[in-house]
Amino acid sequence: MTFDLTRISDPGLFRENRLDAHSSHRWFSDAQEAASGRSSFEQNLNGLWKFHYARNPHLTIPGFESPDVDVTGWDDIVVPGHIQLQGYDRPQYANTQYPWDGREDVAIGDAPQLFNPVGSYVTFFTPETPLADGERLSVSFKGAESAIAVWLNGTYIGFACDTFTPSEFDLTDALVEGENRLAAQVFKWSAASWLEDQDFYRFSGLFRDVVLYRRPRAHVEDVDIRVDLSNDLATATVRVVTELVGDGSVTATLDGVGRLTAEGDGAFAVTVSDPRLWSAEDPHLYGLTLEVRDAGGALTEVIPERVGIRRFGIEDGLLKINGQRVVLKGVNRHEFGLNGRVMTRERTEADLQLMKANNINAVRTSHYPNNTFLYDLCDEYGLYVIDEMNLETHGLWDRIRYFDTPVSESVPGDDPLWLPALLDRADSMYRRDRNHPSIVIWSLGNESFGGTDLLQVGDHFREIDTRPVHYEGVAWDPRYPETTDITSTMYTSAAAVEEHLSVHRDKPYILCEYAHAMGNSFGAVDRYLDLAYREPLFQGFFVWDFADQAIALTDRHGNPYFGYGGDCGEAPHDSDFSGNGLLFADHTPKPFLRELAYLYQPVVASVGADEVTVTNRELFTSTSRYECVVTLAEQGRVLETGVIDTDVAPGGSAGYPLPIAIPQVPGEYTLEVSFRLRSATRYAPAGHEVAFEQTVIEVPGAVAPAVPARPEIVRGIHNVGVRGRHFEVLFSKLHGGIQSYRYGSTPDGGHKLLREVPMPNFWHAPTSNELGWKAPFTDGDWLLASRYARPRGDSAMADVIEHDDSVEVVYAYSLPTRPVSSCDVSYRVFGDGTVTTTVTLRPGAGLPELPEFGMLFCVDADLGQLRWYGDGPEESSIDRRGGVRLGVWEAEVKDQLTRYLRPQEAGGHTGVRWAEVTDARGAGLRFECQGGMEFSALPWSPFEIENAAHHTELPPISRTWIRPVAVRRGVAGDDSWGAREHPEFRIDADRERVFTFSFRGIR
Template sequence: MTFDITRIDDPTFIAENRMPAHSDHRWFAGPEEARSGVSSFEQSLSGVWKFHCARNRGQLIPGFEQPQTDVSGWDDIPVPSHLQLEGYDRPQYVNVGYAWDGREELEPGQAPALDNPIGSYVRTFALEHPLREGERLSVTFHGAESAIAVWLNGRYIGYSTDSFTPAEFDLTDALVEGENRIAVQVFTYSSGSWMEDQDFFRFSGIFRDVVLRRRAAVHAEDIRVTTVVSDDLASAEVVLRVALAGAGGEGVGGGGSVTARLEGAGDLSTRSDGALAVRMDAPRLWSPEDPHLHDLVIEVRDATGALCEVIPQRVGIRRFGIENGVLSLNGARVVFKGINRHEFGPDGRVASPQLAESDIRMLKAHGVNAVRTSHYPNDSAFYALADEYGLLVIDEANIETHGPWTRIRNFGEPLESAIPGDSEQWRPAALDRARSMLERDKNHPSVVIWSCGNESYGGTVLRDVADWFRSVDDRPVHYEGVHWDPRYPETTDITSRMYTPAAEVAEYLQENRDKPFLLCEYAHAMGNSFGGVGDYIELAYRDELFQGGFIWDFADQAVRMTDRYGREFFGYGGDSGEAPHDHDFSGNGIFFADHAPTPKAQEMKRLYQGFVVDVSASVFTITNRMLFTSSAAYETRVTIAREGRVVSTGVVPTDVAPGETGTFALPHPIPAAPGEYAVVVSLHLRAETAWAPAGHEVAWGEHVLQVGEPPARAAAPMPRLVEGTLSIGVHGPGFHALFSRIFNGLGSYQFGQTSTGGRELLSGVVTPNFWHAPTANERGWNGPFEEGQWLLASRYGRASRFHEPADVVVAVEERGVRIGYRYELPTSPATHCQLSYLIDGSGRVEVTQRMHVPEGMPQMPEFATMLAMPADYDRVRWYGRGPEECYIDRQEGARLGVHDRRVVDMLTPYIRPQEAGNRTGVRWAEVTDARGAGLRFEGDPTMEFSALSWTPDEIESARHPNELPPVHRTIVRPALMRRGVGGDDSWGARPLDRYLLPTGDLEFRFAFRGI
C-alpha cells in the first residue's frame, strides 16, 4: 500500500489504517509500576526530529521516508511545536473565514495548492523494551494539524485527519531489529481544514506528544466506566466494561480475564451482561465543590493467569443530566459559571500539562466552575486535571465551519452550501470526529455535556452526530447552531445562544420553557470590556431555566514577538505580515496572553462567588449559592476600616446551608468617631486546597457608611490677585497659580518654597476633556465615527481671544478668587463648556466644569478635566475603589480602600492600547514624586480618576504597548463619569443605557492642592 497525496483533497478520506478510537487509560506492568506513574509500556518520541518544510506539494522531497535517504543536513525541530513558531511559515490569526480566503479559489474539500506548507519529519528510535511474544507496538500522535501521513522503515503505515484527537497506528509489522526510522508528513491544510475554521491562530505541525506504546499479549484495548447513582443519592453502582484484544480474546474471557477493585467498595463482580460492577452505599459524590475521585484498579491476565497489565483508573461518582427540566448535578440544579478556553499559551497550542494545571488553579481561585473546550478537544491531560480539581466540562468536537456559516447568514448563499450541512460527503468526517472525542474522554467525570461543534450552521449531519452521542452515552448534547437553522431542534438537548443580552434571554424564556438555556458564549471580554455582566448572573438565580454561560474567553491569543528595537510584545493578527487576518480580535481574555489576570478577573471573581453577602451597619446576611457546601466550611471574617485603616476585625461562626439565607450580627459595633467606615464581610478557605492556600478569599460583601458629619474645612486666607496683560496670577503663602489669556486656562501651579519660588506641578494648560482612546468595544460599534466630534472638542475647544475678553471671568468671592473660562466646542450642534477655578489662600483650587448637552448629540465618552504634570510625579495613591481598574459597569469586584501604584503601571497592557486605568468612587488621590511631593485631588464627594503616563491620543496611536512613546508627562483626568465599557459583544453592542453619560445639564466638581 502506498500513500496517494492527491487524496488529501477528498473529504471522505478521513483516515487510513488508523486504529479505532479508545479510552485514554494508561497501563502498567504491575502494581508498583502503576504507583510510580512511569509505564514500561510507553516510550516517548517527543524531542528533536530532523525536519524539512516544503511550501507546497511540488516542493516535497521524493522518497524522504526511505531509510537510505540522507537527512543529516536537514534542520532540527522540537516535537511538539508549531512550524510557524519555529521559523517556518508565519503565524496567521483569522476569526471568520479560511486562511486562504481571497488567495486561492477552492471547491469545498480542496486543500490549497500554492501555499500549503508541508512538514517532513524524520527520526530514529530503538525500543527500550523489545517486544515479547504476542505483543504489538503502536505510535500515537496526540495532536497533528491538520493531517498526518506516517511511514516506518520506508513502509507506508497510515493517514489521519482531525487535528485535535489522537492518531494511532500499529507499527508492529514494519519493525526491524535495532534501529527503526519513522517518517511523517504533516499537511498544514487538507480536506479536514474545511471543518477547522475556528477563531484562532492558524498553526500546523506536531503540536502534542508522540508516544510509542506496547500492548501486552492480552490487552485492555478500551475501558468504559459508568456510575449509576440512586434517586436518593444513598447508593451508587460503578459499572466497568473492558474490551480485550490479543490471545484470541474479544471481551472478557476467550484468552484473557479481567478483575477490578474499587477503593472503599471492594471487588467488582461479573454481571449477567458480562460487565463488572460493584455497589457502594453512601458514596462520596464528585462535584466541583468536592471533586473526590475513587481509585479503581483493573488487572488483566492471560489464559494462564499471568498478570499482563495493571490499569489505574480514577472514578468520579456523580449523576448529571436533565432532571425536572433543568440541568442537574447529583439532584441539584446547576448554574454554569463558565468560561471558554482555547488551549493556548506562550508556545501557541503546544499542550503543556503544567500550563493547564496553572490555568485550572487560577480559574478555581476565581470562582469558575465550568469550561467549554472551545472549539476542539483538548489534550487528554486537561480532562484528568478537570476531574481532579473539579470543573464541569462541555467537551466540544473539532467541527467549525464559520466561513460557510457567514456566507449563508450574511451574504444570502443557499443553505446547501453549509458544511457539513446535509451533505453525505461530510458525514463520515463529522461522525469520526465525534467518535474520536467521545471514546477518548468518556471516562472523565468532569465531562458532563457533549458538543457537536461550533458555528457550523445546522443540518442532518449534525443532527445525526447528536443522535450518535445519545446512542452510546447518557450525557446531554449541546449545539448552538440550531438557533440559526431551526429545522432540526432535536440536534440539541439545550437551548444554546451566543451574546444574547440578559434582557433578551429573560424575554425569550417568558414564552419558551421547553429546554434549559445556556449561553455557550457571552460577555465578550475583548480589551477593556466585561461591563454589565452582573445582569446575567442575577437572571440565572431568578429563572431556573437560565443556567448560566461561558465567558468568551479565558486568555488573549497572542504570540510573543520582538520589535525592530529589541523590545518584546504580544503580536496579534497582521503582526507577522500575514493576510488575511482579523487584527486584535484575538485579545478577548479575562487573562492576559501570559495568563496573568487582567482587571476583568477581579470582576469575574466577585460575580461568580458562591455566596451573596449583604452587609449593613449592624448585621450581615449570607445567601448560599453553593450546591452542596455549607458556609460553615469557610471562615467568615468581618473587617471594619475607617478611611482605609483597619479599626477592628472579628470572626463569626456561620452555618448557612446550600440554597438558604442566614443573618448574623456584626462582632463589633461601628466606632462612634466621625468618619467614613467600610464594613467588609468575607469568607475564606479554612485549609489549603489543591487550587488555593488557606485563607484564600472566596466571597465578600461590603457596606460603606458615614458616622457624623465630615469635618469642616478650615477657613483659608484670601489670596493675592494680580491681573497682568496676558497672565492672571493668584498667589498665597507657598503657592503661585498663573492663568493665561493667550492659552486660555490654568497653565502654572507652583507649590512649596524653593529658590525659584516653588515646584512647578503642571506641564501644560488644564482643559476640559470628553474623549479617550477608543476601547475595542467602542471601535466595534463605530464609536469613533459617530462620536469623533468629542475628540475635536477635547483638542480644539477655544476660549478667550484678545478681542473676546468676556469669555474669561475674574472675580473676587468670599472664599477666594474665581477664574473662569468659556470654551466654544466644535460640535454639531455648537455647544460650549465652562471651566472655573476658585482658589483660596492655602493654594486649594476648586474646579467646576459645566456643560449643557442637547438631546440627539452623539454619546460622550467621558466628562472630565485633563491636566499634565511633570513625569517625575510618577506615583499615585488613592482612596476609592480598587485595587484594579474599574468602570461604572464593572466595579462590583472593586472594594473601597487606600491603594497605590506606579503611574506607568496604571495603563492596563491590553494587546492593543486603549482607554484603561480608571478608578471609580475616588474620594481623594495623590500624584507625587518619590519624596511624596505633588498634588492631592479631592472628589465632591467622589469622582472617577485616571493618572496615566500618556495622553489619550498617544494611547490611541499605538498599536501595541511597546509602541507607546517614552514617558514625558503624567496625565491626570479626574472625571464626573466615564462611559461604561460594555461587554455583551464587541461588534455592535453598546453599554447598557444606565451606564451612559446623561444629556442635559452636566456639572463636575473636584479640587486639588499641593502637598
C-alpha cells in the same frame, strides 16, 4: 499500499489504517510501576526530529520516507511544536474567514495547492523493550494539524486527519531489529480543514506528544466505565466493560468497596452503598484497578483508573448534578499559551488552579477536544466540562448569513459526504474521554449552522451515552431543534434571555459564549448572574474566553511585545480580535478577573449596620467551610476586626449579628465581610478569599475646616496671578487657562506642577468594544472638542471675581462640535492653595453621547506615584465595580495603563474621594471630589494611547497625564462588534452638565 496527494482533498477519506479510538487509560507492568506513574509500555518520542519544509505538497522531496534518503543535513525541529513558531511559514490569526480566502480559488472539500505548507519529519528509535511473542507496537500522534501520513522504515503505515484527537497506527509488521526510521508528513491544510475554521491562530505540525505504545499479549484495548446512581442517591452501581485483545482474563477492584463481579463479555459490576458523590464542590474519586492475565495466569498489565460517582442530566426539565439544579459559571478555554497550542500539563494545572481560585466551576473546550490531562485535572480539581467536538465551519456559514446562499449549501448541512467524518470525530472524542466524571455535556462543535448531519451526530451521542448534547447552531438554523438537548446562544443580553424564557419553557438555557472579554471590557455582567438565580431554566454562561491568543514578538528596536493578527506579516487576518481573554497571553490575570470572581462567588452577603445576611449558593457545602471575617475601616485604616461563625446550609440564608459596632464619630466607614478558606486546598492556601461584600456607612456631623485668608490677586496685562503663603497660580489671558501652579518655597519660586494648560476633556482612547460599534465615527465631535477648543470671544478669560474667602477666574470656550458647544471652567482659589474647579458643558443640539466628561492635566513624569481613596486596587468602570472595594491604594503611574493587546482607555478608578499624584518625596498634587469621581493618572495622553497599535509604540515617558472625571461611559462587553454599553452607563449630550472637584499642591 502507497500514499498519494489525492487523499488530502477527499472529504470522505479521513483515516487509513488508523487504529480505532479507545479510552485514554494507561497500562503498567505491575502495581509498583503503576504507583510510580512511569509505564514501561510507553516510549516518548518527543524531542528533536529531522525536518524539511515545503511551501506546498508538490515541492516535497519524493520518497523522503525511504531509509535510503540521507536526512543528516536536514534541519532539526522540536516535537511537539508548531512549525510556524520555529522559523517556517508564519503564524496566521483568522477568526471566521478561511486562511486561504482570496488567495487561492479552492473548491469546498479540496485542499489548497499553491500555498499549503508541508512538514516532512523523520526520527529514529530503538524499542526500549524488544517485542515478545504476541506483543504489538503502535505510535500515537496526539495532535497533528491538520493531516498526517506515516511511514516506518519506508513502508507506508497510514493516514489521518483530525487535528485534535489521537492518530494512532500499528507499526508491528514494519518493525526491524535495532534502529527504526519513523517518517511523517504533516499537511497544514486538507479537506478536513474545511471543518476546522475555529477562531484561533492557524498553525501546523506535530504539536502534541508522540508516543510509542507496546501492547502485551493479553491487553485491554478499551475501558468503558458507567455509573448508575439511585434516585435517593443512597446506592450506586459501578459497571466496567473491557475490550480484551488476546487470550486471558481481567479482574477489577474498586478501592474501599471490593472486587467487581464479572457479568460476562468483559463486563464487571459492583454496588456501592452510601457513596461519596463527585461534584465540583467535592471532586471525590474512587480508585479502580484492572489486572490483566494471560491464558497461563501470568500478569500482563495493570490499569489504574478513577471513578467519580455522580449523576448529571436533565431532570424535571433542569440540568442537575446529584439531584440539585446547577448553575454553570464557566469560561471557554482555547489551549493556548506562549508556545501556541503546545500545552503542558503544568501550564494546564496552573490554569485550572486559577479558575478554581476565582470561583469558576465549568469549562467549555472551545472548540475541539483538549489534551487528555485537562480532563484528568478537571476530575481532580472539580470542574464541570462541556467537551466539544472538533468542528467549526464559520467561514462557510457566513455565506448563508450574509450572502443569500441557500441553506442547502451549508457545510456540513444535509450533505451525506461530510457525515462519516463527523461521526468519526464524535467517536474519537467520546471513546477517548467518556470515563471522565468531569465531562457532563457533549458538544457537537461550534458555529457550523445546522442540518441533518449534526442531528444524526447528536442522535449518535444520545444512543451511546446519557449525558446531554449541546449545539448552539440550532439558534441560527431551527429546522431540527431536537439536535440539542439544551437551548444555547451566544452574546444574548440578559434581558433577551429572560424574554425568550418567558415563552419557551421546553429546555434549559445556557450561553455557551458571553461577556466578550476583549480589551477593557466585562461590563454589566452582573445582569446574567441575577437572572440565573431567579430564573430556574437559565443555567449557565461561559466567558469568551480564558486567555489572549497572542504571539511573543520583538520590535525593530529589540523591545518584546505580544503580537496579534497581521503582526507576523500574514494575510488575511483579523487583527487583535484574538485578545479577548480573562488573562493576558502570559496567563497573568487581567484586572476584571477579580470582577468575575466576585460575580461567581459561592456565598453572597448583604451587609447592614448591625447584621449580615448570608446566602449560600453552594449545592452541597455549608458555609462553615469558610471563616467569615468582618473588618471595619476608615479611609483604609483598619479600626476593628471580628469573626462570625456561620453555618448556612446549601441553598439557604441566615442572618447574623455583626461582632463590630459602628463608631459614632463623624466620618465615612467601610464595613467588609470576607469568606476565607479555613483549610488549604490544591488550588489555594488557607485564608484565600472566596467571597466578600462591602458596604459604606456615613456618620454625619463632620465640622468644616477653618477657611484661610483670601489669597492675594495680581492683575497684569496678560496674566492674573493669585498667590498665598506657599503657592502661586498664574492665569493666562493669552493661552486660555492656568499656565502655572507653583507650590512650596524653592530658590526658583516654588515647584511648577503643571506642564501644560489644563483643559476640559471629553475623549479617551477608544476601547476594543467602542471600536467594535464604530464609536469614533459617532463620537468624533468630542475628540475635536477635546483638542481644539478656542476662547469664546477675544479672550478665554471671561471673568475674575473676588469673593470674601477666595478669588475666582472663569474661562469660556467654544467647542468645535457640530453644532458648536460651549464650556466654562471656573477656578476658585483659596488661601491654602486649594483650587475648586467647576466645569460646565452646554452641548449643542443633537450631539452624540460623550465618551467622558472631565478635565485633563499634564504634569512632569517625576510625579509618578499614585495614591487614592476610592475603588481599587484594580481599575474599574461605572459598569464594572463589583470586584473592587473602597479603600486607600497605592500604585506607580507607569503601571496604570493596563497592557491590553491593543493600547486603549484603561487605568481608571471609580468612587475616588481623593487622589494624590506625587514624586518620590511626596510632593505633587492632591485632587478631591465630594461624593466621588472617576480618576486616572497615566504616562500618556488619551491621544498618544489612541495612536499606538502596540504598547512598544507608545512614546518614551515624559509626562504624567491626570484626568479627574465626573463620569466615563461604561466599558460594556455583551459583545465586541456592535453591542453598546447599557443605557444607564452612557453619557447623554441632551442637557447641561456640571462637574466640581478641587486640587492643591502638597509636600
